[in-house]
Amino acid sequence: MRFPKGPHTPGKVVIEFEGVNKWFGEFHVLKDINLQVRERERVVICGPSGSGKSTLIRCINRLEEHQEGRIVVDGHELGNDPKSAAAIRKEVGMVFPILNLFPLLRVVYNCMRGPSNAGGFSMAEARDRAMEYLARVRIPEQAEKYPGQLSGGQQQRVAIARSLCMQPRIMLFDEPTSALDPEMIKEVLDVMADLAKSGMTMIVVTHEMGFARTVADTMVFMDAGRIVESAPPERFFARPESGRSKLFLSRILSH
Amino acid sequence: MASRRKGIRLSWVDCIVFAALIAAAAYVSYRVDSVLEYRWDWSGIPGYLYRWDEDQQRWVANLLMQGLFTTLRLALWGIVLAAVIGVLFGIMRTAGRLFPRMLSRAYVELIRNIPPLVFVFIFYFFISSQVMPLLGVEEYVRNASAGTLAWLEFLFGPPKLIPNVIAGILCLSMFEGAYVTEIVRAGIQAVPKTQAEAGLSVGLSDRQLMRYVILPQAVQRVVPPLAGQFITLVKNSSIVSLISIQELTFLAVETAVSTMRMFEVWITVAALYFGVCFCCALLFNRLERRMAVTGP
Numbered sequence A: 001m002r003f004p005k006g007p008h009t010p011g012k013v014v015i016e017f018e019g020v021n022k023w024f025g026e027f028h029v030l031k032d033i034n035l036q037v038r039e040r041e042r043v044v045i046c047g048p049s050g051s052g053k054s055t056l057i058r059c060i061n062r063l064e065e066h067q068e069g070r071i072v073v074d075g076h077e078l079g080n081d082p083k084s085a086a087a088i089r090k091e092v093g094m095v096f097p098i099l100n101l102f103p104l105l106r107v108v109y110n111c112m113r114g115p116s117n118a119g120g121f122s123m124a125e126a127r128d129r130a131m132e133y134l135a136r137v138r139i140p141e142q143a144e145k146y147p148g149q150l151s152g153g154q155q156q157r158v159a160i161a162r163s164l165c166m167q168p169r170i171m172l173f174d175e176p177t178s179a180l181d182p183e184m185i186k187e188v189l190d191v192m193a194d195l196a197k198s199g200m201t202m203i204v205v206t207h208e209m210g211f212a213r214t215v216a217d218t219m220v221f222m223d224a225g226r227i228v229e230s231a232p233p234e235r236f237f238a239r240p241e242s243g244r245s246k247l248f249l250s251r252i253l254s255h
Numbered sequence B: 001m002a003s004r005r006k007g008i009r010l011s012w013v014d015c016i017v018f019a020a021l022i023a024a025a026a027y028v029s030y031r032v033d034s035v036l037e038y039r040w041d042w043s044g045i046p047g048y049l050y051r052w053d054e055d056q057q058r059w060v061a062n063l064l065m066q067g068l069f070t071t072l073r074l075a076l077w078g079i080v081l082a083a084v085i086g087v088l089f090g091i092m093r094t095a096g097r098l099f100p101r102m103l104s105r106a107y108v109e110l111i112r113n114i115p116p117l118v119f120v121f122i123f124y125f126f127i128s129s130q131v132m133p134l135l136g137v138e139e140y141v142r143n144a145s146a147g148t149l150a151w152l153e154f155l156f157g158p159p160k161l162i163p164n165v166i167a168g169i170l171c172l173s174m175f176e177g178a179y180v181t182e183i184v185r186a187g188i189q190a191v192p193k194t195q196a197e198a199g200l201s202v203g204l205s206d207r208q209l210m211r212y213v214i215l216p217q218a219v220q221r222v223v224p225p226l227a228g229q230f231i232t233l234v235k236n237s238s239i240v241s242l243i244s245i246q247e248l249t250f251l252a253v254e255t256a257v258s259t260m261r262m263f264e265v266w267i268t269v270a271a272l273y274f275g276v277c278f279c280c281a282l283l284f285n286r287l288e289r290r291m292a293v294t295g296p
């Protein structure tokens, strides 16, 4: 499948990292990160385990705090203004590597919590919106079930709908298919591809190179806390520049 | 989850154990009879549960039943208040800010490290001399209209004893609240951090996160230990007999002393406590199963 690359009007910069450093205690997890993401751009981040990919994107919605440098998301500089975390999180959706729907709430209420509590919508409006996005991820018929009654792939799609219900401008995906059985991976990736087509700004951490190839505008390769390479997928897959990305690609594409 | 009942099949081991139990019971009652020369006489006991009132021409609750009703009221209100205290302090205990955390910690440690009796004596003195006048319960009851009074009587028992009962409820719930606090804290801390991250990432505030995401899961997790603690509360309600709260144990002492029927009265009282606690246990079991069904 050849994915139609979006309407390529590279918008203004919505996420900017400038000389960002972060430590977990003594451990230097992010080293001098510089990165720009534009509106409607799709960035795929890959790299070996422990290289800091999750930490990087979790800094964007402030689940982690950086210690040095500047991160600007949608015009807000993170860390300076105390109200920014909540404000940022309404603009930035996130899907996690593990299944973490709210287990005691029906699927539709999982999706309504954000709009009705954080977004200030009435329950009826929130429900309409939840149903709209559940339809977008192709499981409106599961709305009244509990998360535990859904397959992993369905749960991850609900998680996507739950984030979309806040109508974020940016979506972060942290290995959304890593906890899934192979036969469920495709249904989740398809939903993500749809979302990309609609023009959403996306940062995706994944090892699904087929997905990366077709959807990404930019590939970012991380190793040991640094961004080692950043290139369009055509160039990244055909002629990786660094030895490390070559090695990584040969390992990951060989199976 | 299908829970099929196991069929009742007795093996010879069961038979021996059963026979041994009967023999032990017979031996004990024989010793009481012969050695203590105790003459069993159960005939008066029902009269202390209910008696025929000539003036009103109907059966009315006598001492033991009055005591039981007071104990039930103590237990019910105690459970409600202890749960409120426990949830509040349990949340404070896991708060990010230092002051609420310290306050909650101090409360829990203070109560856990003092014998219940000592706590009750000290706290009762404080309540009866400071808190009750402040609340103005006595005055409120005195000035209440007939309609309110009927409600108050239903909720807290005979009007004359309301201040007395409320003092008991406060003592009991302050005491048990500390244990509930610890249980709630453990429940909150057992909810995976990823749940909080999911909530935060859809823009919930800390308070909304606690109310809609963390607390419901914490409560579901702690239903079994909480049930145990509430049953303990029912039993511990007998402690407040020492500060003259007129509940079952208090009135049982009076009855036993005035009738001289020690064993009969106390065995009856034990049966009453057992009945109440066992019903609670069954109720909580059902609740637990119900919550498991609606859960994941």
Ligand SMILES: Nc1ncnc2c1ncn2[C@@H]1O[C@H](COP(=O)(O)OP(=O)(O)OP(=O)(O)O)[C@@H](O)[C@H]1O
Residues within 6 Å of the ligand: A024, A027, A029, A047, A048, A049, A050, A051, A052, A053, A054, A055, A056
């Ligand atoms: N809260 C934390 N405290 C201390 N160290 C941490 C913490 N979170 C992550 N780390 C460490 O930081 C490093 C980077 O972690 P991160 O989760 O960002 O890696 P990753 O690239 O996402 O790896 P993976 O592909 O396995 O998900 C790892 O070595 C990890 O052990």
Ligand SMILES: [Mg+2]
Residues within 6 Å of the ligand: A053, A054, A055, A174, A175
């Ligand atoms: Mg990761």
